[in-house]
Amino acid sequence: MKASMTMIEPNGHFCSDCAVRGIAVCASLDPAELKEFEHLGRRVHFGAGETVFSEEDITTSFYNLLEGVMRLYKLLPDGRRQIVGFALPGDFLGMNTSGRHNFSADAIGAVTVCQFAKAPFGRFMEGRPHLLKRINELAIRELSQARDHMVLLGRRSADEKVATFLLGWRERLVSLKGSSNTVPLPMSRQDIADYLGLTIETVSRTFTKLERHGAIEIIHGGISLRDPARVEALAAA
Amino acid sequence: MKASMTMIEPNGHFCSDCAVRGIAVCASLDPAELKEFEHLGRRVHFGAGETVFSEEDITTSFYNLLEGVMRLYKLLPDGRRQIVGFALPGDFLGMNTSGRHNFSADAIGAVTVCQFAKAPFGRFMEGRPHLLKRINELAIRELSQARDHMVLLGRRSADEKVATFLLGWRERLVSLKGSSNTVPLPMSRQDIADYLGLTIETVSRTFTKLERHGAIEIIHGGISLRDPARVEALAAA
DNA sequence: CGGGAACTTGAGTATGGTCAATACAAGTGG
DNA sequence: CCACTTGTATTGACCATACTCAAGTTCCCG
Structure with missing residues (x-):
């Protein structure tokens, strides 16, 4: 651009x-x-x-x-x-x-x-x-x-989409740089929304919701998985 | 089964x-x-x-x-x-x-x-x-x-999904059996819904709507394209 | 600091989903 | 041949999820 x-x-x-x-x-x-x-x-x-x-x-x-x-x-x-x-x-x-x-x-x-x-x-x-x-x-x-x-894209709810994305992205990074609960997100919220078939607002709200429930912590340039099991449960396989 | x-x-x-x-x-x-x-x-x-x-x-x-x-x-x-x-x-x-x-x-x-x-x-x-x-x-x-x-799946409305599906399916059949405005649909409505990320009801309603607008005719085991240009317009690219 | 982009939050709404009733088609058996 | 069953499709009424529009916040960079 x-x-x-x-x-x-x-x-x-x-x-x-x-x-x-x-x-x-x-x-x-x-x-x-x-x-x-x-x-x-x-x-x-x-x-x-x-x-x-x-x-x-x-x-x-x-x-x-x-x-x-x-x-x-x-x-x-x-x-x-x-x-x-x-x-x-x-x-x-x-x-x-x-x-x-x-x-x-x-x-x-x-x-x-x-x-x-x-x-x-x-x-x-x-x-x-x-x-x-x-x-x-x-x-x-x-x-x-x-x-x-x-x-x-076709069959998951917004919550499931976001949770699945976070876990999947982490998994890809793990195989490149090794395991960590800190997940860097170099892409913008808009990018995430366009990847998940959502709007930027829904992505933002879902992140906030996950944080309120103690599942993740929103940090600068990414998130930290505070309760991976809970995120996995939300991803629903 | x-x-x-x-x-x-x-x-x-x-x-x-x-x-x-x-x-x-x-x-x-x-x-x-x-x-x-x-x-x-x-x-x-x-x-x-x-x-x-x-x-x-x-x-x-x-x-x-x-x-x-x-x-x-x-x-x-x-x-x-x-x-x-x-x-x-x-x-x-x-x-x-x-x-x-x-x-x-x-x-x-x-x-x-x-x-x-x-x-x-x-x-x-x-x-x-x-x-x-x-x-x-x-x-x-x-x-x-x-x-x-x-x-x-991620970015199209129900109407666009259905219209795009009909055109795409016809296109595939054309390259196998030659051109025709009669499009056989051997799969069920449920199959179409599960392909498009919709419910069976929405697929059914959308078919009916297309028919009311004169774009298609619902025939037994398929549809007939009565106004392909209109369906293409609905597919929006 | 000031300006701008990215992000968050809120209020209201629309699109598509859910639930339920009905219609229709095809096959089965009396 | 018709009653009955079964599966599939259609239609309607209502509702919820996620979208739209709008304002406000945060953070970065000049």
Whole structure:
């Protein structure tokens, strides 16, 4: 949304040192392949609120998120927004069958991605079925998450939505940074609302309600789970 | 739901004659591969309401839908149901990363599937990256559909949901059987409600409203689009 | 400090849900 | 062939959850 702070680092980085080496698509590559792969990607930084790619844009690149959080969303013509997911380090973005992106992606806070031009990436993948297999696995896992989210959007109450979101978000952070009852929420209330199919007011009220009941504590930039069991009960599986 | 009418046909069928040959996963196979592939799949029939597989079941097979319509759904512990999709001929079901199905699948009406045991299918796929690529394409396309559906569930009104569903369902049938303003709806109102995140009453009321406004005509086992433009306007993109 | 964005809180309302009655269609058996 | 059952769909009356609109608060950043 802001003026572009995009910066391309011209000199290479080493994939072997990469923070997401073990969890991203590149986890499927052996050291020799990694050496070659290194030349395909460019590290690119984005500032808070910047758009990395937009829905309907022709796909020229794929992206491997290295650092930061992104919101992935779709807009209706009248401006209503549905956030279809939040991306965290290790997530691979940009695959599609139509040649165009089917959602938009913004940086929430500062973000670093590893950007791959589509054609060379495709060529590299030819003859490396283990990479394709890895990408397929990630796609299938995402599909499973998407279905879970459909259940949330279609069949859960506001309280359940918020509680489920907090637990699910914590779970994702746990697998990246280890366990903690302090859950940072880098996204805005509006982002959370658009993710859960609610309004910002309902999200705010529900947070306050959870706090009044002693289930959470609202802290700066996030929440603290004071009574995880109670939140789990509210999430109702 | 009924007593099982499952029937396994012992003698082989010919993939080359298969109705979904050109649109299913097998579209990626050449005639020689197809000959081999033929021995992997078994045609299995299911009667109306029968469950083909259930969420949390250990995955032992994959399924290629040949004939009929299936509902794919998830249940909450208290029984609330979200239908995450309807499967039509050509759809490939059962892929997952956890070793367990992540949704349940019922036959709506009579159904024929081509069933593949997981292990032999996996072995066949090894060394045939074009098949893996095909499966990946299908997964990515489904992911895109899933995201569209999230927008519908999270951000659309009841009227928009119903109108969007009718148009989307027609579109899918068009690509299978050709264009028509008569749209068969083999699924029940309850199924439609659970797909759209509504109640059966709201779906029924909305159908009636669309009919009163001259947009559709409710016919036995489906609807007829009397004023497609008006339905499109209601779908609001 | 002052201005602005993000968030919270309140009051009133609308959309879609709940509960209940009725209609309709298809199948079963006398 | 008709009474009866069963399951599905429609319609109505009422209600609750979450939305809208509006004001007020907090926090950050210049």
